[in-house]
Amino acid sequence: MIEIEGITKRYDATTVVDDVSMVIEPRTIAVIVGTSGSGKTTLLRMINRLVEPTAGVIRLDGADNRSLPGYELRRSIGYAIQGHGLFPHRTVAQNIATVPVLLGWDAARIKRRVDELMTLYQLDPQAFGPRYPHELSGGQQQRVGVARALAAEPNVLLMDEPFGALDPIIRNKAQEDLLAIQKRFGTTIILVTHDMEEAVHMGDKIAVMDAGKLVQYAKPAEILAKPASAFVETLVGASEKPFRLLSLGRVRDAVETGTAEGEAIPGDASQRDALAELLWSGRPALPVKGADGKPLGRVTVDGLVKRAASPA
């Protein structure tokens, strides 16, 4: 659990982060969204003390984050940034091993962990381990960056626009990979982004920052349904709201009894994808199949449209 209490950061006269308090539950993903200059990155960097706060306390599992020297604290917290920040003069394996080496793990344990992470990220350790970062594609570099952040099995992972430099297709894949890995390791993730779509997709909770203040901190559905201010409303994008709401739900939760013609859509797909498919094919209903391929029922345009309406 991460407790942020009354955190403020001032540079001379400018207040960059203004009295922010929030609690991030263990094993969840909290996404901090805001425009540039909203203080979201500074807030993130105060958690691992790359930036020292002017006032306030941050507790990690109950312990003040100032109880350790900064560099020791940072070794226990994963850190991944935009443009990955890989060391160009070190191989992929050496890059991933950075924190374990700092922690003084023995060579066999480091190798095991590096191989495990590379396999997890679909990079063959034999083929990719000895390569240098510039020999990888953008998507591969990003995966190595996240693998490096996870190397020492941290409970907490801080990510600053980790997918910002990726093209849309690779970004989608990277987001899915991160969700899968978060489930597997149960890591608490705090992710900074300016992309509301990414926030809604990834976040268990979303924190919206504006001019240093925390404007709203709530579940994605609530942010979409009841934006706390005009700023949040703009950030969500009024015309996008119904689609974002649908993208939160799975098709299997919208299944109605009955049958329909055509190719079945998997129950895991998002309701937004189902609606898109319905509109595009011009049909009133689609059959739905479970993970085992058995029919579950159908989704209808009418049913989805009701779900996209404002809950208020």
Place this chain on the structure above:
Amino acid sequence: MTIRFDKLGVVIAAIVAYAAFAAPFATFRANRIVPGEARSILEALPAMLGPLLLAVIVVAAVVALLKTPLILRLAASVVALAALALLIGVAGSFLTPEGNSFARISPASGFWLLIFAFTLLLADVLTRLNLSPWARIGVLVVAAAAIGMLLVSGSWNSLSILKEYANRADSFWAEGSKHVTLALGSLAAAVIAGLPLGILCHRVEKLRAGVLNVLNIIQTIPSIALFGLLIAPLGWVATHVPGAASLGIRGIGTAPAFVALFLYSLLPVVANTVVGLAGVPRAANDAARGMGMTDRQRLFGVEFPLAFPVILTGIRIVLVQNIGLATIAALIGGGGFGVFVFQGVGQTAMDLVLLGAVPTVALAFAAAIILDAVIEMTSTRRPEAQPA
């Protein structure tokens, strides 16, 4: 079939044509200080060898002029250079009258131009071959060995520059080692002082402009003026600081030369350290901090290795510059190859000037090639980079 010309080849062929047919190949002088008489290739060499050399040169020039395969150009330049190197020695013994030890035979402008033209061709071929760093050092070693063998074999002994050497063999090596000590010692001192200063300038922004400006100003002081400026303070140190004089610190001699070279070396070392550190990707630095490296670990683990090629470039500049500048140290009694240069100027004996200048140029040239190769090796860390 159309004949196509090589652009650089046109220049080379023009130089060769002038040098081989219009310029003198060797100079004959009755003794070492009188003005010389020019000798063309045909006059300077025994019966068959003159036309043979001309033929080799003309063929090589034609190879250079036309668009020809690299391997042929390489062969042409090497054969031409080897023929010139061997035959200038032959010209030396051929032109020297029997039993006359005063006469001096030296290579003349035509010879030097021919050497220049074919070295240009060779350098062009080597660049186009895109050799690996190790291969370039290999070429340097082979060239040095070939020149060394010619020197040892005595085939150049009849040339004036080697006669000057024969008269001064002992002092040549003594001054040579002094020259190298001055150049390398001041470089080492500059690296020891300049690296920390550069790191400090990188970390403390307020210092940067001040330090770099001071070093810039020092760099613009003419070397002779700097030597002069140092006489007074070092003389004062020698007389007032106990033990200083016994360490060899005096107003003239090696100490001011060393200090001046050190001061000149500081700017490239400090500036390149600052530039190199500034060029470290921000993201890499941020990631290093974010993952829990201490400042020292970050400096030695990330910043330094990444800045290293740029810092090495600074060191390369300094080394080549120092090898050249150390020549001036002789003016204030600092020794080095400059001793021969200034003696030669004083006696109007150009061969003696060359005895000081040629080794200096050769040293600087070799240092540049070696350090360039090292820089390339450190900056391209590709695992599949094939060793030569």
